[in-house]
Amino acid sequence: MNGAHLLPWVSEHLLPTLIVVIVAVLGGAIAKRLRIPGGLLTGSLIATGIASYLGYRIDPPALLRTAAIAVVGLRLGLGIPRGAIRSLRRALAASATANLGMLAAVVVFALIIAPRSGIDLVTAVLMTIPGGVSFIAALAIALDAEAPLVVVTHLIRMVVVVTAVPLIAARLSVRES
Amino acid sequence: MIVRRRPESSARWWRPEGARAFPPDLRTAGAFVWFLGMLGALAIVLTAGIPGIILLAILVGLALRGRRLVEAEVRRASAVALVVLGWSIGGRFDRDVLASLAARSPEIGLALFAVLATAALMAFGLWRWFGFNARSAFVATAPGGLPELASVAEIGDIDLTSVLPVQMTRVVILLVLLPTALALLT
Numbered sequence: 124m125n126g127a128h129l130l131p132w133v134s135e136h137l138l139p140t141l142i143v144v145i146v147a148v149l150g151g152a153i154a155k156r157l158r159i160p161g162g163l164l165t166g167s168l169i170a171t172g173i174a175s176y177l178g179y180r181i182d183p184p185a186l187l188r189t190a191a192i193a194v195v196g197l198r199l200g201l202g203i204p205r206g207a208i209r210s211l212r213r214a215l216a217a218s219a220t221a222n223l224g225m226l227a228a229v230v231v232f233a234l235i236i237a238p239r240s241g242i243d244l245v246t247a248v249l250m251t252i253p254g255g256v257s258f259i260a261a262l263a264i265a266l267d268a269e270a271p272l273v274v275v276t277h278l279i280r281m282v283v284v285v286t287a288v289p290l291i292a293a294r295l296s297v298r299e300s
Numbered sequence: 301m302i303v304r305r306r307p308e309s310s311a312r313w314w315r316p317e318g319a320r321a322f323p324p325d326l327r328t329a330g331a332f333v334w335f336l337g338m339l340g341a342l343a344i345v346l347t348a349g350i351p352g353i354i355l356l357a358i359l360v361g362l363a364l365r366g367r368r369l370v371e372a373e374v375r376r377a378s379a380v381a382l383v384v385l386g387w388s389i390g391g392r393f394d395r396d397v398l399a400s401l402a403a404r405s406p407e408i409g410l411a412l413f414a415v416l417a418t419a420a421l422m423a424f425g426l427w428r429w430f431g432f433n434a435r436s437a438f439v440a441t442a443p444g445g446l447p448e449l450a451s452v453a454e455i456g457d458i459d460l461t462s463v464l465p466v467q468m469t470r471v472v473i474l475l476v477l478l479p480t481a482l483a484l485l486t
Binding site (some may be wrong): 143144147148150151156162163164165166167168169170171172173175176180181182183185188189190191192193194195196197198199200201202203204205210213214216217219220221222223224226228229232235236240242243244247248249250251252253254255257258260261263264265266267270271272274275276279280281283286288291292295296300 | 333352353354355356357358359360361362363364365366368371374375377378379380381382383384385387388389390391392393394395397398401404407408410411412414415416417419421422423425426430432434435438439440441442443444451462465466468469471472473474475478479482483485
């Protein structure tokens with residue numbers, strides 16, 4: 124009797140959720156293996172994006188999402204090497220000027236673009252901030268910004284930077300020598 | 301009175317030739333701004349919900365650095381966390397979202413242009429006024445992930461001692477100040 128009651132729940136909820144979880148894990152694993160920028164995040168995003176487009180649109184539980192955000196934060200904190208903050212004194216003037224200048228410029232850009240494009244200000248700021256994709260993705264979810272728009276922008280940026288920086292650096296190297 | 305001076309080479313090993321440091325009073329001001337930032341961060345942690353959680357987690361991570369067991373466990377957990385984040389975002393993709401992304405491709409292009417152009421401008425500044433060579437300045441301000449850029453710097457025979465402080469400053473500024481600032485905006 125109980126089994127008969129469970130059957131619709133299994134087919135309507137458990138099975139689709141399991142399918143999406145498997146798709147997400149497989150997508151992440153494949154992207155990591157192929158060394159696609161952002162690996163696990165990008166792969167699971169693309170795989171679940173396709174699943175969602177095909178009708179398997181299931182969000183992870185809110186508690187799991189919050190835990191994931193906390194773990195990403197923890198990882199980011201652990202990732203800062205010991206002595207790094209002390210080492211920031213190195214070339215402090217250059218570092219502070221370049222980074223604060225860059226951040227100010229992109230925030231001003233976001234302030235200009237947001238009201239004209241109908242994108243909310245937080246989304247516009249997150250689209251233009253030059254940070255790591257996982258950190259920005261976690262913030263976009265946490266702040267309820269337009270996460271797909273933010274993450275797609277940063278994934279394109281990562282691909283452009285990872286592809287173009289070595290080429291341009293090599294060109295500058297030739298010119299300098 | 302005996303005045304001991306550090307040898308020029310040991311005092312300047314970390315700075316590219318020609319780079320200038322802030323004078324001491326500006327360093328004190330910087331430390332004060334840093335202290336205010338930490339106080340603000342603490343206030344946000346206590347009041348801001350999920351953005352506070354990420355900031356608190358970053359600060360806990362900073363405190364736990366060097367504990368190998370914790371680092372290994374968090375590394376494993378973060379693989380799951382990244383898949384969950386990917387799923388959280390991928391799960392939002394449907395026809396409407398894809399149509400909206402297509403419609404917003406000009407804004408995406410503009411945002412990319414803004415970030416890359418600003419980075420190039422700052423690289424020019426580092427080269428022109430802070431004594432960086434062009435390659436190091438370019439890699440130092442490139443808006444990519446730190447591990448990727450560090451490996452590019454190694455491959456391209458670029459001065460890591462000038463690239464990494466600039467990249468690290470950005471990471472620290474973003475990790476500590478951005479959640480605070482955005483939580484205030486919302």
